Amino acid sequence: MAPGRFITFEGIDGSGKSTQARLLAERLPDALLTREPGGSAGAEEIRALVLNGDPGRWSAETELLLFTAARRDHLEKTIEPALAAGRTVICDRFADSTRVYQGATRGDLRATVDKLHALTIGREPDLTFIIDMDPETALARGVARPGAERRFEDFGLALQETVRHGFLSLARQFSERCIVIDGDRPAEAVAAEIAARLELAD
Numbered sequence: 001m002a003p004g005r006f007i008t009f010e011g012i013d014g015s016g017k018s019t020q021a022r023l024l025a026e027r028l029p030d031a032l033l034t035r036e037p038g039g040s041a042g043a044e045e046i047r048a049l050v051l052n053g054d055p056g057r058w059s060a061e062t063e064l065l066l067f068t069a070a071r072r073d074h075l076e077k078t079i080e081p082a083l084a085a086g087r088t089v090i091c092d093r094f095a096d097s098t099r100v101y102q103g104a105t106r107g108d109l110r111a112t113v114d115k116l117h118a119l120t121i122g123r124e125p126d127l128t129f130i131i132d133m134d135p136e137t138a139l140a141r142g143v144a145r146p147g148a149e150r151r152f153e154d155f156g157l158a159l160q161e162t163v164r165h166g167f168l169s170l171a172r173q174f175s176e177r178c179i180v181i182d183g184d185r186p187a188e189a190v191a192a193e194i195a196a197r198l199e200l201a202d
Protein backbone atom coordinates (compact mmCIF):
# COMPACT_ATOMS: atom_id res chain seq x y z
CA MET A 1 0.00 0.00 0.00
CA ALA A 2 1.26 3.50 -0.83
CA PRO A 3 1.99 5.56 2.30
CA GLY A 4 -0.45 8.35 3.12
CA ARG A 5 0.26 12.05 2.99
CA PHE A 6 1.50 13.93 6.06
CA ILE A 7 0.09 17.49 6.25
CA THR A 8 0.87 19.90 9.07
CA PHE A 9 -0.54 23.26 10.17
CA GLU A 10 1.71 25.84 11.79
CA GLY A 11 1.46 29.45 12.89
CA ILE A 12 1.22 31.70 15.90
CA ASP A 13 -1.20 31.02 18.75
CA GLY A 14 -4.79 31.82 17.75
CA SER A 15 -4.10 31.99 14.00
CA GLY A 16 -6.74 29.36 13.25
CA LYS A 17 -4.61 26.22 12.84
CA SER A 18 -6.94 23.91 14.77
CA THR A 19 -9.97 25.27 12.92
CA GLN A 20 -8.34 24.76 9.51
CA ALA A 21 -6.96 21.31 10.40
CA ARG A 22 -10.46 20.23 11.46
CA LEU A 23 -12.14 21.70 8.36
CA LEU A 24 -9.65 19.93 6.10
CA ALA A 25 -10.07 16.62 7.96
CA GLU A 26 -13.83 16.89 7.49
CA ARG A 27 -13.30 16.97 3.72
CA LEU A 28 -11.06 13.92 3.59
CA PRO A 29 -12.79 10.65 4.56
CA ASP A 30 -9.53 8.78 5.25
CA ALA A 31 -7.92 11.53 7.32
CA LEU A 32 -6.50 11.15 10.80
CA LEU A 33 -6.64 14.46 12.66
CA THR A 34 -4.07 14.81 15.41
CA ARG A 35 -2.11 17.47 17.28
CA GLU A 36 1.11 18.37 19.04
CA PRO A 37 2.12 18.36 21.75
CA GLY A 38 -0.10 15.31 22.20
CA GLY A 39 -1.75 12.88 19.82
CA SER A 40 -0.86 9.71 21.75
CA ALA A 41 -1.54 8.77 25.38
CA GLY A 42 2.06 9.39 26.46
CA ALA A 43 2.40 12.61 24.49
CA GLU A 44 -0.83 13.96 26.00
CA GLU A 45 0.65 13.32 29.46
CA ILE A 46 3.75 15.27 28.47
CA ARG A 47 1.52 18.04 27.06
CA ALA A 48 -0.07 18.47 30.48
CA LEU A 49 3.37 18.57 32.12
CA VAL A 50 4.73 21.23 29.81
CA LEU A 51 1.68 23.44 29.19
CA ASN A 52 -0.27 23.37 32.44
CA GLY A 53 2.44 23.67 35.06
CA ASP A 54 4.38 26.54 36.53
CA PRO A 55 5.89 28.43 33.53
CA GLY A 56 9.30 28.58 35.21
CA ARG A 57 9.45 24.87 35.98
CA TRP A 58 11.52 23.71 32.98
CA SER A 59 14.74 25.12 31.61
CA ALA A 60 14.79 25.83 27.87
CA GLU A 61 16.80 22.64 27.27
CA THR A 62 14.48 20.44 29.37
CA GLU A 63 11.44 21.92 27.63
CA LEU A 64 13.00 21.03 24.25
CA LEU A 65 13.57 17.44 25.42
CA LEU A 66 9.96 17.16 26.65
CA PHE A 67 8.47 18.38 23.35
CA THR A 68 10.79 16.04 21.47
CA ALA A 69 9.91 13.05 23.68
CA ALA A 70 6.22 13.76 23.11
CA ARG A 71 6.82 13.92 19.34
CA ARG A 72 8.72 10.63 19.30
CA ASP A 73 5.87 8.82 21.08
CA HIS A 74 3.27 10.49 18.84
CA LEU A 75 5.22 9.48 15.74
CA GLU A 76 5.61 5.85 16.84
CA LYS A 77 2.11 5.30 18.19
CA THR A 78 -0.10 7.45 15.95
CA ILE A 79 1.49 9.07 12.89
CA GLU A 80 3.64 6.30 11.42
CA PRO A 81 0.96 3.56 11.71
CA ALA A 82 -1.64 5.78 10.04
CA LEU A 83 0.70 6.76 7.19
CA ALA A 84 1.68 3.09 6.72
CA ALA A 85 -2.03 2.26 6.43
CA GLY A 86 -2.29 4.78 3.59
CA ARG A 87 -4.20 7.43 5.55
CA THR A 88 -3.75 11.20 5.27
CA VAL A 89 -2.41 12.49 8.58
CA ILE A 90 -3.34 16.09 9.43
CA CYS A 91 -1.36 17.39 12.36
CA ASP A 92 -1.97 20.64 14.26
CA ARG A 93 1.69 21.70 14.82
CA PHE A 94 4.79 19.52 14.41
CA ALA A 95 8.56 19.98 14.35
CA ASP A 96 8.44 23.50 12.88
CA SER A 97 6.86 24.64 16.15
CA THR A 98 9.87 23.29 18.04
CA ARG A 99 12.23 24.99 15.58
CA VAL A 100 10.53 28.31 16.26
CA TYR A 101 9.48 28.19 19.93
CA GLN A 102 12.28 26.12 21.48
CA GLY A 103 14.84 27.09 18.84
CA ALA A 104 14.50 30.84 19.03
CA THR A 105 12.38 32.19 21.89
CA ARG A 106 14.42 31.29 24.98
CA GLY A 107 17.91 31.91 23.64
CA ASP A 108 19.34 30.41 20.46
CA LEU A 109 18.93 26.62 20.58
CA ARG A 110 18.46 26.18 16.83
CA ALA A 111 21.52 23.97 16.32
CA THR A 112 20.51 21.71 19.23
CA VAL A 113 16.94 21.49 17.91
CA ASP A 114 18.21 20.43 14.49
CA LYS A 115 20.57 17.78 15.90
CA LEU A 116 17.91 16.34 18.19
CA HIS A 117 15.38 16.26 15.36
CA ALA A 118 17.82 14.45 13.07
CA LEU A 119 18.68 11.92 15.80
CA THR A 120 15.23 11.17 17.19
CA ILE A 121 12.51 12.20 14.71
CA GLY A 122 13.96 12.40 11.22
CA ARG A 123 10.65 12.91 9.48
CA GLU A 124 9.37 16.07 7.78
CA PRO A 125 5.80 16.64 6.62
CA ASP A 126 4.95 16.32 2.93
CA LEU A 127 3.14 19.64 3.10
CA THR A 128 2.92 22.42 5.70
CA PHE A 129 0.36 25.22 5.76
CA ILE A 130 1.68 28.20 7.70
CA ILE A 131 -1.32 30.28 8.74
CA ASP A 132 0.06 33.80 8.89
CA MET A 133 -1.55 36.82 10.50
CA ASP A 134 -1.04 39.86 12.68
CA PRO A 135 -0.37 38.72 16.28
CA GLU A 136 -2.59 41.39 17.84
CA THR A 137 -5.66 40.09 15.99
CA ALA A 138 -4.72 36.47 16.74
CA LEU A 139 -4.10 37.19 20.39
CA ALA A 140 -7.53 38.83 20.71
CA ARG A 141 -9.09 35.66 19.29
CA GLY A 142 -7.20 33.53 21.79
CA VAL A 143 -8.10 35.68 24.74
CA ALA A 144 -11.78 35.35 23.81
CA ARG A 145 -11.55 31.55 23.81
CA PRO A 146 -13.05 29.71 26.78
CA GLY A 147 -10.70 27.17 28.42
CA ALA A 148 -7.63 28.06 26.31
CA GLU A 149 -4.30 27.02 27.79
CA ARG A 150 -2.55 30.26 28.66
CA ARG A 151 1.01 28.98 29.08
CA PHE A 152 2.52 30.42 25.91
CA GLU A 153 0.07 33.20 25.09
CA ASP A 154 1.03 34.77 28.43
CA PHE A 155 4.34 35.78 26.88
CA GLY A 156 2.39 38.31 24.84
CA LEU A 157 2.76 40.22 21.63
CA ALA A 158 6.56 40.50 21.42
CA LEU A 159 6.89 36.73 21.57
CA GLN A 160 4.16 36.27 18.97
CA GLU A 161 5.99 38.66 16.62
CA THR A 162 9.19 36.65 17.05
CA VAL A 163 7.26 33.44 16.41
CA ARG A 164 5.52 34.87 13.33
CA HIS A 165 8.85 35.84 11.79
CA GLY A 166 10.31 32.48 12.76
CA PHE A 167 7.59 30.67 10.79
CA LEU A 168 7.99 32.99 7.79
CA SER A 169 11.70 32.31 7.84
CA LEU A 170 11.06 28.53 7.93
CA ALA A 171 8.67 28.93 4.99
CA ARG A 172 11.60 30.29 2.97
CA GLN A 173 14.02 27.61 4.26
CA PHE A 174 11.60 24.74 3.51
CA SER A 175 9.93 26.29 0.48
CA GLU A 176 9.45 22.88 -1.19
CA ARG A 177 6.85 21.88 1.43
CA CYS A 178 5.62 25.14 3.03
CA ILE A 179 2.70 27.25 1.83
CA VAL A 180 1.98 30.54 3.61
CA ILE A 181 -1.75 31.28 3.90
CA ASP A 182 -3.25 34.61 4.96
CA GLY A 183 -5.21 33.70 8.12
CA ASP A 184 -6.82 37.11 8.64
CA ARG A 185 -9.95 36.26 6.68
CA PRO A 186 -13.15 34.39 7.52
CA ALA A 187 -12.42 30.73 8.31
CA GLU A 188 -14.39 29.57 5.25
CA ALA A 189 -12.24 31.71 2.92
CA VAL A 190 -9.05 30.33 4.44
CA ALA A 191 -10.39 26.78 4.13
CA ALA A 192 -11.33 27.37 0.50
CA GLU A 193 -7.78 28.47 -0.34
CA ILE A 194 -6.33 25.41 1.41
CA ALA A 195 -8.71 23.12 -0.50
CA ALA A 196 -7.74 24.83 -3.75
CA ARG A 197 -4.02 24.40 -3.00
CA LEU A 198 -4.69 20.69 -2.47
CA GLU A 199 -6.77 20.59 -5.66
CA LEU A 200 -9.79 19.23 -3.77
CA ALA A 201 -13.04 19.30 -5.71
CA ASP A 202 -15.77 21.73 -4.50
Ligand SMILES: Nc1ncnc2c1ncn2[C@@H]1O[C@H](COP(=O)(O)OP(=O)(O)OP(=O)(O)O)[C@@H](O)[C@H]1O
Binds near residue numbers: 014017018186
Ligand atom coordinates in the same frame (compact mmCIF):
# COMPACT_ATOMS: atom_id res chain seq x y z
N1 LIG B 1 -10.63 32.83 10.30
C1 LIG B 1 -11.08 33.09 11.54
N2 LIG B 1 -11.69 34.25 11.82
C2 LIG B 1 -12.13 34.54 13.05
N3 LIG B 1 -11.99 33.71 14.13
C3 LIG B 1 -11.40 32.53 13.91
C4 LIG B 1 -10.90 32.16 12.62
N4 LIG B 1 -10.34 30.94 12.71
C5 LIG B 1 -10.46 30.56 14.01
N5 LIG B 1 -11.11 31.50 14.73
C6 LIG B 1 -11.42 31.49 16.17
O1 LIG B 1 -10.22 31.93 16.82
C7 LIG B 1 -9.95 31.14 17.96
C8 LIG B 1 -8.62 30.41 17.75
O2 LIG B 1 -8.76 29.49 16.67
P1 LIG B 1 -7.97 28.13 16.63
O3 LIG B 1 -8.10 27.38 17.92
O4 LIG B 1 -8.36 27.42 15.39
O5 LIG B 1 -6.48 28.70 16.50
P2 LIG B 1 -5.10 27.99 16.78
O6 LIG B 1 -4.13 28.60 15.84
O7 LIG B 1 -5.24 26.50 16.72
O8 LIG B 1 -4.80 28.49 18.25
P3 LIG B 1 -3.78 27.88 19.34
O9 LIG B 1 -2.47 27.67 18.67
O10 LIG B 1 -3.68 28.96 20.37
O11 LIG B 1 -4.40 26.62 19.84
C9 LIG B 1 -11.15 30.20 18.11
O12 LIG B 1 -12.07 30.81 19.00
C10 LIG B 1 -11.71 30.10 16.71
O13 LIG B 1 -13.10 29.82 16.70
Ligand SMILES: Cc1cn([C@H]2C[C@H](O)[C@@H](COP(=O)(O)O)O2)c(=O)[nH]c1=O
Binds near residue numbers: 036067094
Ligand atom coordinates in the same frame (compact mmCIF):
# COMPACT_ATOMS: atom_id res chain seq x y z
C1 LIG C 1 4.34 21.41 19.19
C2 LIG C 1 4.91 22.53 20.01
C3 LIG C 1 4.11 23.46 20.63
N1 LIG C 1 4.64 24.46 21.34
C4 LIG C 1 3.75 25.44 21.99
C5 LIG C 1 3.05 26.33 21.05
C6 LIG C 1 1.74 26.63 21.74
O1 LIG C 1 1.90 27.84 22.46
C7 LIG C 1 1.53 25.45 22.67
C8 LIG C 1 0.52 24.48 22.14
O2 LIG C 1 -0.72 25.05 22.22
P1 LIG C 1 -1.87 24.79 21.11
O3 LIG C 1 -3.02 25.53 21.66
O4 LIG C 1 -2.10 23.32 21.06
O5 LIG C 1 -1.37 25.32 19.81
O6 LIG C 1 2.77 24.76 22.72
C9 LIG C 1 6.01 24.56 21.50
O7 LIG C 1 6.49 25.47 22.19
N2 LIG C 1 6.81 23.66 20.90
C10 LIG C 1 6.33 22.64 20.16
O8 LIG C 1 7.11 21.80 19.61
